Amino acid sequence: SVLLYYPMLKKRDDFEDILEERRTSSDLRYALRCYTPVLYKGVTPCKTSVLKSMVLQSDQLHYVINQVSKESGRAADDVREEASAILEEMAHSLQLSTVRFFAFMLSKVFKTLFRSICVNEEGIQRLQQAIQEHPVVLLPSHRSYMDFLLMSYILYTYDVALPVIAAGMDFMGMKFVGEMLRMSGAFFIRRSFGGDKLYWSVFSEYVKTMLKNGYAPVEFFLEGTRSRTSKSLTPKLGLLNIVMDPFLKGEVFDVNVVPVSISYERILEESLYARELLGVPKPKESTSGLFKARKVLSEDYGSIHVYFGQPVSVRSLAEGRVNRCQFNLVPRHIPRRPSEEIQSFVNDSAYRLVRAQEENMVLKPWVLLASLLLQNHHQNRAAGQKPGMALDELTTQAVWLRDVSRQYGAFLHWPGTVRVQSRFYEHVFNVSLCVIAGEQGGPGDPRSTVTPEEELLSQAVVVLSCASYRNQMLHVFVRPALLASAIHIASSNQKQEVFNSFSFLRNMFSSEFILCPGATVQDFEEACYLLVKTGVLQVTQQEVLVTERGHRTLAFLTSMLDPFLQGYQVVCRFLCEEDTETLTEKQFIPAVRKVSLCFSVLSSDLQKNALAALQRLGAVRKIKGYVGFHHPCVPGWLD
């Protein structure tokens, strides 16, 4: 397959398939080969025991231990014991032998599951260089459990220093596997430890010690958890705060952050996610569960594209944004809540980095097809028409959309011709056709005993699976789409009017999409720029005008947001019609599900986001786990 780049877009690197060599040479030899990565300024790797004692002896921990001891009246030694136990539970114990074991096993697994694993080698070279010059943080996107094994596998393949990876404690539940992951570089953190000063202190010192000394690149997921919807999640700031801290406090000259975009053609957990979103609970991570899941080995998951982005210097991000003198007056080892200036800096940086991940996500044709089919499905349903669309119409529309997405900067991976050429392709079509025909049951779901509820559920699974493909391209269109919808809603084409609607929509959807708080004007300008550049709009000082040929794009863009708008409407309607003044958050989701006939609103993700938006807009108030709402504030036009 050939990669085509739209000439006016930023240059992106070429890919290399690393499985190709695996298919032709010995996996064993590969797993046992000489592995000699270069570290930061040539430091020698550090034994875990040394690392642990550095952490325990650090000024910061020393201070916090004394503080905790004073506050709680416990003996300092006692608190120190606890700190040491926390560290034991947390720390990685990277061992090359385990890595080699994984290298061997994963080679086998990957070759079965995937057609190819494509990596941009130039990105690897940049990373290699960055690791030698500065402490490095790797920030991969998170769509699958596979992500971090895949990352380490790739880095091992290219002889790059192996990262230590922040992993959720849930893995620890998996006996043996948890330990295996630990030995391959994972360290484990509790999901929540809000008020636990000691835990936070051990954790942050542990991460900083590794980072500052350059013992290993630190890897974590900015999104905090796997995205079940293929949309990027609102970034979590805790770890980013920690890794930026050594730079801000002058303990290192710079920290380089490398966004990594991992695009799966088909995610292993695909149908699992859809069910989870529909309220079928997530299975607890367990070793036996993992073995049961091995049936996935028999399926085709297409290819993976891993793009190592341009290293981002924290120093340049902070230039002119953060006054580093703020650390001059208090000893740096005394933990302090970050100032507002720093919080907003870290927050903006986080959004920037998530956008950098999104930007280099590779989109496959089915992402476009899924979008078109969903739109069609949606429109037909609304119009009460018979669902479905002709194959050649779909093809022509897909070609149109391909060109449009390229203009908007999408990183498309488009085979020479669109032909049904693989089992995988058939699968996508199956899914899609199910949507069109409104047929019961997806491809992986051949059960035939049908109650109406089950039928609805299986239809919803199909729609949500399809939506997760569409979601992959949302980042390309989200700003133009918000503008398109804003034009649609605005009472006139006065620029200010349009901006106000845009601003409202943007604010409402800011938990739904990656939209940096406070960047409304920039986003508006970016959207205007793109739509003007592509000939959809003419923007003057006063007015925003749609051009003759712009209507088609505009219609496409507005219908892209439609399912979300409708979903939010349903939530609002529900809240307005609900008799009780308050209800608990736990009751809320199933309650909304009951009233809704719109598939997208069945997704717990959308419901949570809608609730968050209403809260932000002041329509709903949260009272310790209860949701209270003010009817008059629900914006009128949503009804």
Added chain:
Amino acid sequence: MASNSSGGGSSDRQGIAQQRLRIIAGHLRGPVDGDSTILAAECKAQGSNTDVSSEGKTVPRRRQEIMKWNGWGYSDSRFLFNKKGQAEFTGKRYRLSGMIIPGLKDWFEGTFGANLQHKTPPTPLLTNTAVPPATLNEAFVEEVKSTGIPFSHDAEDRVFRAHGHCLHEIFALREGKIGRVPDMVVWPSCHNDVVKIVQLACKHNVCLMPYGGGTSVSSALECPPEETRSIVSLDTSQMNRILWIDEKNLTAHVEAGIVGQDLERLLNESGYCTGHEPDSMEFSSLGGWVATRASGMKKNIYGNIEDLVVHIKMVTPQGVIEKSCQGPRMSTGPDIHHFIMGSEGTLGVVTEVTMKIRPMPEYQKYGSVVFPNFEQGVACLREVAKQRCAPASIRLMDNEQFKFGHALKPQVSSIFTSFLDGLKKFYITKFKGFDPNHLCVATLLFEGNREKVLQHEKQVYDIAAKFGGLAAGEDNGQRGYMLTFVIAYLRDLGMDYYVIGESFETSVPWDRVLDICRNVKARIIRECKDKGVQFPPLSTCRVTQTYDAGACVYFYFAFNYRGLSDPVHVYEQVEHAAREEILANGGSLSHHHGVGKLRKEWMRDTISNVGMGMLKSVKDYVDPNNIFGNRNLL
């Protein structure tokens, strides 16, 4: 050995005699303006019976008689590459004078990518036409003339007092570019002369700029281009007498124009010293030290200028400010000395100072310690400071400076010494396993009575050993300190071959020392690259002073500017960035160089709005018409 500028005894005496001759000749010739040769007889008469100093003052009125007009120091002393391509240092004044320095060429070419074929010689002579004509305030000139105080508006005299030794100032002079210069120079001989000049200046609204030794590195002597009044440079160099020595209280009352080397030499003749030895002490003056809050190399024993001063007399437009007694400490509100110290010539002219003196040390011993790396070295200095056992001076050079110091070793006289050197090197790098690219060296100077010095020495070396330090001999130590005095000459050599550079300093808490050193050096390298410098720069540092709560750090920075169209601008941008980095890493705006005009922009952030207001209100009261209009500091 307190004075580092002269060699053995006999040549010393000879040197003084020659100098005296030169000065007498200078007096005979006098400034171009014939009228001004009349001395203020009154002053001399008043002072003559109490003046304890012998003759032989270093600085003549016509500085050009002994000093370079476009570079550092004495005209007879400079580095050059001889026909064989070997570096040598000319003249007879320094230990290094007349010696060949075989390693310098390779170091120079290797470090900077410089080439002896690519020369950038300076404009040889000062052309008077390049100097803007003097705008004189005729009424003021007339009245000064009637007081009999010498003055001049000769172009050379004026140019000499229009600059300090910032890189951009020297670079411009070498190119023959002269900006705004003072319109006139006056040479008061005593406190009363200064009172008269200040009164006249107020009366006729002329701008006064005090001038001491001219060693400023903060653009403090630059004439503000926006100044429309006549600018008069008040050169204190002829107010250079020790008026009395009080052996009961161990104080000396000294005129503020005296330069460091004269003060020490003259006190030495009576068996005393102040122990105040800033690196510029050959040329910088007592008044300048007070006005900039100077610091001396041996402050660990003797203290910085604020510790040394007992009494200050300053002439301001509002009159003379001084305390009524010489009590060693007072609780009388904020110390008015602290308005004077660091005022950088914005409030008035310091005319007389009572300073603490000490008996000359019985015994001096240099020393040096090699550390495996800079981190260990800093840890050792920190421990020494913690135990409060710092020797008179302790300085830690980083690896680049260690190599630089090595390159400046003069040709060894015997095979035996070179054999010993080789053996030392072998011991440290091979036997002890120190990496020559990481090791660094601390230089030490002990002072006191012999027994205590030896005891002290042992204590310090014991601490050093705990941090992996190895004693590396007296020679290395002594050479380290000698380099302090010649390093300024080296910059002129660099400038002959496309290399420009400068040093700047800061003070920083102990926990920040390593971070600031690493980050500032890295920032310099990064900025040079970003600004298009074609060759990797020299970016190095040393810790030069230790305190209870922190240290003073010096950065040296130089680069080869071939291929740059505006090297000075690039240089200034990099220095600016480096200062930003210093401040972001918890360093101070200045430890002892002062603010001048170069670092003014950061003053508000440094001392807060209220702090600025306080200083401004003092200025507004003391000098409402901005007679002392050099516009430093605020």
